[in-house]
Each structure stands twice: as structure tokens, then as C-alpha cells.
Amino acid sequence: MLDAESQTLKDIFLSERICTEAQVLEIEEECERSGKPFSEVIINFGLSTEDQLLALMAEHLGTEVVDIRYVEIPPEVLKLVDQDMARAHGIIPLSCDNSMLTATHKNPFNYQIAEELRFITGMDVHVQVASESQIDDAVEKFYPLSIGSVHDMLVEFVSRQADENISDSDLEAAANETPVIRFVEVILTQGIKDKAADIHFEPFEHDFRIRYRVDGSMRELPNPPKSMAVPVISRIKILSNLNIAERRRPQDGRIQMRLLGKQVDLRVSCLPTSWGESTVLRILDRTVVNLDLDVLGMGKDVLAQIRDLIQLPNGIMIVAGPTGSGKTTTLYSCLKEVNHITDKILTAEDPVEYDIEGIIQLPINDAFGMNFLRALRAFLRQDPDRIMIGEIRDFETAQMSVQASLTGHFVFSTLHTNDAAGSVTRLLDMGIQPFLVCSSLVAVLSQRLIRRVCKNCRTPYDPTDEELSRFRITREELGDRKFYYGKGCVVCNNSGYKGRKAICELLVVNGTISDLIAKNAPTSVIAQKAVEQGMRSIRVDGINAVLNGESSAEEVLKYVFT
Numbered sequence: 335m336l337d338a339e340s341q342t343l344k345d346i347f348l349s350e351r352i353c354t355e356a357q358v359l360e361i362e363e364e365c366e367r368s369g370k371p372f373s374e375v376i377i378n379f380g381l382s383t384e385d386q387l388l389a390l391m392a393e394h395l396g397t398e399v400v401d402i403r404y405v406e407i408p409p410e411v412l413k414l415v416d417q418d419m420a421r422a423h424g425i426i427p428l429s430c431d432n433s434m435l436t437a438t439h440k441n442p443f444n445y446q447i448a449e450e451l452r453f454i455t456g457m458d459v460h461v462q463v464a465s466e467s468q469i470d471d472a473v474e475k476f477y478p479l480s481i482g483s484v485h486d487m488l489v490e491f492v493s494r495q496a497d498e499n500i501s502d503s504d505l506e507a508a509a510n511e512t513p514v515i516r517f518v519e520v521i522l523t524q525g526i527k528d529k530a531a532d533i534h535f536e537p538f539e540h541d542f543r544i545r546y547r548v549d550g551s552m553r554e555l556p557n558p559p560k561s562m563a564v565p566v567i568s569r570i571k572i573l574s575n576l577n578i579a580e581r582r583r584p585q586d587g588r589i590q591m592r593l594l595g596k597q598v599d600l601r602v603s604c605l606p607t608s609w610g611e612s613t614v615l616r617i618l619d620r621t622v623v624n625l626d627l628d629v630l631g632m633g634k635d636v637l638a639q640i641r642d643l644i645q646l647p648n649g650i651m652i653v654a655g656p657t658g659s660g661k662t663t664t665l666y667s668c669l670k671e672v673n674h675i676t677d678k679i680l681t682a683e684d685p686v687e688y689d690i691e692g693i694i695q696l697p698i699n700d701a702f703g704m705n706f707l708r709a710l711r712a713f714l715r716q717d718p719d720r721i722m723i724g725e726i727r728d729f730e731t732a733q734m735s736v737q738a739s740l741t742g743h744f745v746f747s748t749l750h751t752n753d754a755a756g757s758v759t760r761l762l763d764m765g766i767q768p769f770l771v772c773s774s775l776v777a778v779l780s781q782r783l784i785r786r787v788c789k790n791c792r793t794p795y796d797p798t799d800e801e802l803s804r805f806r807i808t809r810e811e812l813g814d815r816k817f818y819y820g821k822g823c824v825v826c827n828n829s830g831y832k833g834r835k836a837i838c839e840l841l842v843v844n845g846t847i848s849d850l851i852a853k854n855a856p857t858s859v860i861a862q863k864a865v866e867q868g869m870r871s872i873r874v875d876g877i878n879a880v881l882n883g884e885s886s887a888e889e890v891l892k893y894v895f896t
Contacts, residue, residue: 357381424473438469523593600615626670640777652749680695736771753872754779781839785886837872841869842869873894
């Protein structure tokens with residue numbers, strides 16, 4: 335269902351015969367799939383440039399296109415619109431001449447905004463059309479968000495006590511109230527500042543809980559009143575173009591907005607529960623994730639091996655580990671390493687998390703029949719050199735990946751297994767013949783992400799006998815080395831940890847390992863032989879991280895020795 339502005343643009347493009355009904359249908363499907371606005375999809379489809387689109391909008395409205403970057407706006411004009419209204423609607427007042435205010439805002443087809451401006455200022459309003467990115471930059475420049483404490487925002491909420499059983503007809507109005515808009519923006523902005531990976535909005539019977547996931551660990555914020563759950567979650571659904579009246583089915587959406595002066599992409603998931611909709615925002619901020627193999631924290635010997643392996647002309651390399659172990663970041667870093675003008679690289683991802691220039695990336699969408707298998711089949715007709723398949727989930731995808739590798743392609747993918755040798759067994763369990771695994775699989779990298787001890791408050795100590803016993807090392811082996819922990823400080827938000835690193839094991843499929851695979855050897859036998867040939871296990875890599883002062887015993891024990 336298109337919003338009013340998108341519907342107007344659709345009508346304009348059809349009336350001007352810029353696109354056909356069939357093209358409009360494709361655009362609407364893409365809007366529904368990605369959550370992107372109609373105008374952005376039009377540009378992405380190559381039907382219009384941004385300048386052409388702005389000129390068309392201005393012509394339809396009987397106004398002009400303005401370049402805000404070259405407009406000198408007097409301070410007294412800026413004061414005509416307060417911060418809350420400017421940020422809520424993306425309004426920039428440009429000039430004032432007697433009783434006429436000239437302004438621009440993000441939704442020029444929304445005449446109610448102009449009427450609200452006229453009512454507030456007591457002036458006639460002339461709306462001009464401007465680039466959305468210029469408006470975002472101007473809002474951040476002239477109306478910067480003053481982040482107060484979440485506690486201050488909650489005091490304002492408590493005094494309101496909104497109706498928890500609000501009707502659908504009043505839902506949108508409640509979600510667009512200034513305090514709700516400001517609260518959501520403060521929560522999102524604070525999440526970006528804290529480099530959170532996810533923000534969780536969780537309604538319970540008597541509470542409304544908000545939590546951040548930072549460095550893999552959850553942090554709870556002060557709880558807003560339970561009555562604010564519906565307006566706040568509805569505000570998020572409006573931002574992500576979801577149906578705010580639908581509270582019985584799961585919904586997925588996407589928010590693209592400018593926060594702290596940078597463009598941020600958020601993936602939204604709404605799940606109906608007994609006490610409301612549990613809503614999770616996954617923050618995809620490219621400035622937080624450094625797609626570089628050197629910063630992942632792996633040993634230099636492992637990095638050297640990986641760099642050699644990913645340059646091979648064909649084969650399959652698998653990155654294994656549970657959810658949240660950094661598999662995707664490692665794959666992206668590998669792709670960035672081999673991304674040369676001489677090679678064609680295609681990826682199929684669910685979802686596409688980060689755009690990499692020069693790589694063709696396809697989002698998986700089961701609703702439209704685009705799964706990993708179908709994507710892989712289509713890829714082989716595109717003459718690729720390297721392919722990334724987000725995950726090998728079934729026999730068909732595994733079989734097609736093997737065929738792709740045997741016909742001269744290098745395939746990157748992931749598996750949800752606990753160790754490197756287990757990935758070999760998993761492929762065999764899927765039904766892939768042992769000789770095909772031997773012929774196609776070149777390596778398996780199994781990894782976990784552990785938190786780094788904060789360098790600012792890192793403190794050495796002598797480990798207890800129990801800790802040494804759990805690490806299976808003796809006092810003699812330890813020598814004069816220390817263990818470390820973080821006391822907690824301002825830098826790490828009193829958590830004792832700052833950032834994360836990967837601990838891993840790399841199983842290279844050589845002749846000896848191939849012989850074991852061909853004989854259907856057990857996982858433990860393959861792992862043992864790999865260690866004998868020089869593979870450093872995740873357990874040993876974790877111990878090294880503790881002895882080097884990079885992480886704590888508690889952290890490594892949690893992920894490796896349980």
C-alpha cells in the first residue's frame with residue numbers, strides 16, 4: 335500500500351508516460367520488499383535521476399527546486415520553526431518576506447504540513463522542493479538534537495500516561511506526537527553513539543523494556559511506562575513503512591535515516607506476543623564495522639593462510655559458527671580483499687547488510703520465490719568468478735555450490751556448526767558424496783566473537799587454580815604470565831569490555847584430510863588429524879587471547895569451554 339506521496343508520484347510518472355504499468359508494478363513490489371520509498375526505487379531502477387525527479391515534482395506543484403547548500407538563512411527565519419517540528423517533518427524555513435514564508439520539507443505533496451506552518455507562523459507559506467539529503471544535512475546543522483538523558487525523557491512520558499488500549503483510528507496521531515517522536519529519536523541516536531548492534535523494544539504484562547546489544551551483551555535502559563509501548567512501537571512502524579494497525583502478524587521493514595550526521599540503515603522486525611509487539615531494530619552502520627581482515631583479531635598465520643586460499647580460482651570456503659559469531663563480517667572482509675576490476679563477484683544474502691562497491695548483491699526473498707538455490711542457478715548464467723551464498727541450508731544448495739566450484743568458480747558460504755571438522759560432517763549428512771566434498775572444499779574457518787578487555791581499565795591478576803583447571807593448563811605452563819580483567823570505567827561504560835575480536839580455527843583440506851573424508855571418518859578423527867598437522871583449535875586460540883591480555887578468562891570460558 336503506497337503512501338500519499340508515492341501514489342502521487344506514481345500517477346505523475348504514468349501520466350507523463352515515463353514508465354509503464356508493468357514497471358510501476360515492479361517498483362511497488364520493490365517498495366514492499368525493501369521498505370524503500372517510491373522515489374528512491376524510481377532512481378535505483380534508472381527511470382529518473384534525482385535532479386529530474388525534483389524538477390518533475392516542482393513542475394507538478396507549480397514551484398521551484400532549491401539548492402539549500404547555497405541559501406543564506408537568517409537566524410530570525412530559523413526561529414519561526416521550532417526544533418521538534420523541524421525534525422519531525424524535515425522542515426527548513428528558507429526566507430521570509432512580509433507575510434510570506436518560503437520553506438522546504440521532505441513531503442512536499444503533504445499539504446497538511448504547509449497548513450500547519452501557516453497556522454503556527456500566521457503567514458502564507460510557499461513550499462519549494464529540495465533534495466532529501468540536503469534537507470537532512472540542514473536539519474542536523476540548524477536544529478541539532480540536544481540529547482538529554484533517557485531519564486529526562488521518561489519523566490515527560492510518566493506525566494502523560496497515554497492510553498494503552500488506544501484505538502486504531504487514533505494510533506497514527508499518537509505515534510506522531512512530538513514527545514514520542516523525540517523519544518524514539520533519542521533512543522536511536524543513543525544506540526548509534528553506543529555502537530549497539532541491535533535495539534530491543536519488549537512489552538511485558540506490567541513493563542515496557544528497552545535494551546541495547548553492545549559487543550554481544552545486552553544493556554537495559556530505564557523502563558518507560560507500559561502505556562507508551564504502543565505509541566513508541568507504532569512510531570517505529572511508521573518510520574519503516576509497516577502497517578501500524580496490524581498487530582497480529584509478524585512484519586519486517588527497513589528504516590533509512592540520518593543520525594549524528596551520517597546515513598544509518600536499520601532492519602526492523604515486529605513479532606506479536608502475549609503483551610504486545612516485540613520489536614527489534616538491527617543497526618547496520620558501516621562506520622562501526624571495518625571490513626578489513628587485519629582488524630578481525632585473527633592470528634597472523636591464520637590470516638596469511640586465508641589470504642592465500644581466497645585467491646584460488648575455484649573451490650568452496652566455508653565460515654562456520656553459531657548466530658552472532660561474525661561469519662558475515664568475515665565473508666565481507668574476504669570479498670573486499672578479492673574485489674578487483676578483473677573479477678566478477680556475485681552475492682546472495684538474507685539480507686544484504688552492507689553495500690560493497692563493484693560487487694553485485696542480490697537480496698534473498700522467499701516470498702517472491704528467490705531463495706539461495708534459485709539465486710545460485712541464476713548466478714551461473716552471469717559468468718561470475720567468485721560467488722557468495724549467505725548460507726548453505728539444504729542438499730540442493732550444497733549440491734549446486736559443489737557444481738559451481740567444480741566448474742571454475744570460487745564459492746564463499748556459511749554453515750551453522752560448532753567447529754571446523756563438524757562442517758565437513760554436516761555436508762556429508764546433507765547427502766553430498768564424500769568424493770565431491772574432497773574435490774570442492776578447500777577450507778573451513780570456524781570462529782566465535784569474544785569481547786576485548788577495555789585497555790583503559792585493564793588490570794592483571796593471578797588466576798585461581800579452578801580457572802587454570804578449566805583451561806587445562808598448569809602453573810608451570812603459565813609461568814609468570816598474568817590473566818586480565820576490566821575494572822570498569824567511563825570508556826567502557828563500566829562493563830570492563832570494549833570491542834570484540836575473533837577466535838578461530840582454520841581447517842585446510844589437504845591430501846590427508848581428503849583421505850579421511852573419503853573414508854567417512856568421524857568428526858573427532860578429522861579434527862585431531864588437523865591439529866596434528868598444525869591447526870590451532872578455537873580452545874587454544876581462546877587461551878592465547880587470555881594470556882595475551884586481549885580478553886578475560888570469564889569471557890573465553892563462556893564461549894569455548896562450556
